[in-house]
Amino acid sequence: MKRILMxxxxxxxxxxxDAGCDCxxxxxxxxxxxxxxxxSLHMPMNDRVFIQAESEIAAVNMVYGASAAGKRxxxxxxxxxxxxxxxxISYMAGSELPAVIVNVQRGGPGLGNIAPSQADYFQAVKGxxxxxYNSIVLAPNSVQEMYDLTVLAFDLADKYRMPVMVxxxxxxGQMMEPMTVKENYKPTLIDKPWALNGCKGRKPNKVxxxxxxxxxxxxxNIKLQxxxxxxxxxxxxxDEYMIDDCDTLLVAYGTSARIAxxxxxxxxxxxxxxxxxRPITLWPFPKDKIEELSTxxxxxxxxxxxxxxxxxxxxxxxxxxxxxxxxxxxxxxxxTEQSIIEKI
Amino acid sequence: MTKTLYKRPEALTDARTHYCPGCGHGIAHKxxxxxxxxxxxxxxxxxxxxxxxxxxxxxxxxFDCSEAAHGRASAVATGIKRALPEKFVFAYQGDGDLAAIGxxxxxxxxxxGENICIIFVNNTVYGMTGGQMAPTTMIGQKxxxxxxxxxxxxxxxxxxxxxxxxxxEKPYYIERVSLDSPASIxxxxxxxKTAFEAQLAGKGYSFVEILxxxxxxxxxxxxxxMDFVKGPMQEVFPVKLFRKDGGKINE
Ligand SMILES: Cc1ncc(C[n+]2csc(CCOP(=O)(O)OP(=O)(O)O)c2C)c(N)n1
Ligand code: SF4
Numbered sequence: 001m002k003r004i005l006m007x008x009x010x011x012x013x014x015x016x017x018d019a020g021c022d023c024x025x026x027x028x029x030x031x032x033x034x035x036x037x038x039x040s041l042h043m044p045m046n047d048r049v050f051i052q053a054e055s056e057i058a059a060v061n062m063v064y065g066a067s068a069a070g071k072r073x074x075x076x077x078x079x080x081x082x083x084x085x086x087x088x089i090s091y092m093a094g095s096e097l098p099a100v101i102v103n104v105q106r107g108g109p110g111l112g113n114i115a116p117s118q119a120d121y122f123q124a125v126k127g128x129x130x131x132x133y134n135s136i137v138l139a140p141n142s143v144q145e146m147y148d149l150t151v152l153a154f155d156l157a158d159k160y161r162m163p164v165m166v167x168x169x170x171x172x173g174q175m176m177e178p179m180t181v182k183e184n185y186k187p188t189l190i191d192k193p194w195a196l197n198g199c200k201g202r203k204p205n206k207v208x209x210x211x212x213x214x215x216x217x218x219x220x221n222i223k224l225q226x227x228x229x230x231x232x233x234x235x236x237x238x239d240e241y242m243i244d245d246c247d248t249l250l251v252a253y254g255t256s257a258r259i260a261x262x263x264x265x266x267x268x269x270x271x272x273x274x275x276x277x278r279p280i281t282l283w284p285f286p287k288d289k290i291e292e293l294s295t296x297x298x299x300x301x302x303x304x305x306x307x308x309x310x311x312x313x314x315x316x317x318x319x320x321x322x323x324x325x326x327x328x329x330x331x332x333x334x335x336t337e338q339s340i341i342e343k344i
Numbered sequence: 345m346t347k348t349l350y351k352r353p354e355a356l357t358d359a360r361t362h363y364c365p366g367c368g369h370g371i372a373h374k375x376x377x378x379x380x381x382x383x384x385x386x387x388x389x390x391x392x393x394x395x396x397x398x399x400x401x402x403x404x405x406x407f408d409c410s411e412a413a414h415g416r417a418s419a420v421a422t423g424i425k426r427a428l429p430e431k432f433v434f435a436y437q438g439d440g441d442l443a444a445i446g447x448x449x450x451x452x453x454x455x456x457g458e459n460i461c462i463i464f465v466n467n468t469v470y471g472m473t474g475g476q477m478a479p480t481t482m483i484g485q486k487x488x489x490x491x492x493x494x495x496x497x498x499x500x501x502x503x504x505x506x507x508x509x510x511x512x513e514k515p516y517y518i519e520r521v522s523l524d525s526p527a528s529i530x531x532x533x534x535x536x537k538t539a540f541e542a543q544l545a546g547k548g549y550s551f552v553e554i555l556x557x558x559x560x561x562x563x564x565x566x567x568x569x570m571d572f573v574k575g576p577m578q579e580v581f582p583v584k585l586f587r588k589d590g591g592k593i594n595e
Binding site for chain 2: 022023025049051053054055057058059061062063064065066067068069070071073087088091095196197198199200201204205206207208209210
């Protein structure tokens with residue numbers, strides 16, 4: 001264990017290198033540029049592959065290739081770039097290829113701005129690209145988690161053979177914090193008998209998502225949905241803060257969750273019983289936990305840097321058992337502790 | 345005593361192809377398979393099939409194959425080759441795939457000089473989607489989306505990909521060949537072999553354009569399509585060696 005000071009974007013890069021990422025493909029976009037720069041230095045330094053691709057589309061399709069070849073691979077971008085990567089993400093979901101995709105979100109829609117945002121939630125957790133698919137979505141709220149969840153993302157991607165997204169924002173990406181890194185960490189790599197590496201001593205392997213046979217595509221989708229169900233049962237992660245006695249529950253992730261914690265500390269000093277549930281996996285969503293809590297609290301407040309996207313998933317989990325309120329800002333604006341306290 | 349004069353290459357499966365009678369894809373697949381057998385590289389080959397009529401090529405080749413999204417074969421090939429530099433990697437693409445939606449990937453992969461081979465099948469149309477205009481459709485050529493013929497003023501002239509790539513510094517080998525006769529088919533096989541050997545020797549990017557019959561959407565018979573490839577097509581796309589051993593061939 002070693003303590004170091006890093007930005008969140010570098011934390012992701014260090015996490016990827018430590019997790020044994022063999023190939024990284026990127027394209028510059030603010031506010032994730034530090035990450036591409038980090039990889040351009042550290043991947044070659046560790047005898048790994050780095051390419052600055054001609055576009056996000058090329059980058060994600062290089063990821064497709066490296067993944068099909070059986071390697072650990074990652075790409076990163078920010079919101080407009082993620083829109084372009086959706087083609088490749090859908091293909092990887094269909095072809096069952098593991099990969100790590102990082103989105104350091106900025107304000108939208110369109111070119112928007114370069115301020116931190118959480119407005120790509122729907123795109124990340126509802127599939128995003130074409131077809132019936134999901135990606136596992138991990139939401140770090142500190143530089144430490146940028147590192148830890150990136151390492152976890154590689155393991156989950158390999159385990160389930162699917163894209164895993166690290167959904168962050170420009171604030172966590174660019175802030176600096178001390179964090180603990182793994183020393184001499186050896187990732188546990190699993191066999192990939194399906195990988196394309198030459199058919200020596202075996203039948204040829206094929207990686208593809210086209211299923212033209214009668215009923216073949218539906219069967220494939222049924223298989224994918226069974227995998228998603230298992231993930232929903234096995235992989236939900238969340239963090240709790242002062243929820244044991246709370247009568248008002250805040251639900252927030254990433255940067256919003258940091259602000260929510262600040263608001264709770266102020267409210268608690270005034271004797272208000274407020275707690276926080278912070279989803280770490282946005283997909284699968286901790287809906288059972290939220291449903292359980294909704295029967296114990298007087299109200300829930302969802303806090304987001306968006307028009308209210310996760311809000312819909314919270315409402316679905318609560319099933320009308322308590323009121324659900326919302327505090328949010330859009331277009332790269334960040335909610336204040338004060339605005340949360342007023343709602344409490 | 346019987347003597348075997350020809351048998352199916354090991355690198356080809358016995359699946360029946362879905363191609364129309366007289367289609368060039370089947371010939372090109374077979375030539376590739378023969379070269380792979382001759383070079384003894386079947387077990388170290390990873391191919392990338394396009395989105396186009398050859399989308400099912402992975403069913404016809406008896407070695408590891410990947411699909412790629414429409415136009416992205418060069419990027420997928422780059423990812424595989426960089427991940428496994430000791431393997432043999434080639435992508436097979438049609439003209440819509442390579443020269444319309446995949447233009448950026450094509451040019452940048454060539455410009456990086458990736459040590460891969462691209463087999464580019466130019467039949468002047470989008471076959472798979474029903475014979476629409478391709479970037480290589482010729483002036484005056486009628487297609488589903490240029491019903492009055494390709495118009496120079498509003499649609500621009502056909503793109504000549506070999507000529508375009510030949511402006512870049514890094515490609516090692518670029519040649520345009522054709523499938524219009526037994527002799528030209530033999531030359532095509534030689535070009536494929538030259539490209540594959542270049543990669544095996546670590547020389548870098550090779551590009552073979554194959555002018556190919558598509559009777560269905562060149563709107564003619566199989567024989568007529570051979571004539572189309574030999575005549576009008578070669579007036580626009582001259583069969584030619586553009587670059588060899590990393591150096592441009594003198595004009
Ligand atoms: C993103 C996307 N756009 C469009 C298509 C539809 N599409 C499939 S094949 C094709 C064109 C194929 O033409 P070409 O590359 O010339 O190959 P050919 O069929 O002639 O061999 C198109 C437009 C698609 N599959 N994906
Ligand atoms: S449409 Fe043209 S390219 Fe496609 S299979 Fe038929 S002949 Fe071949």
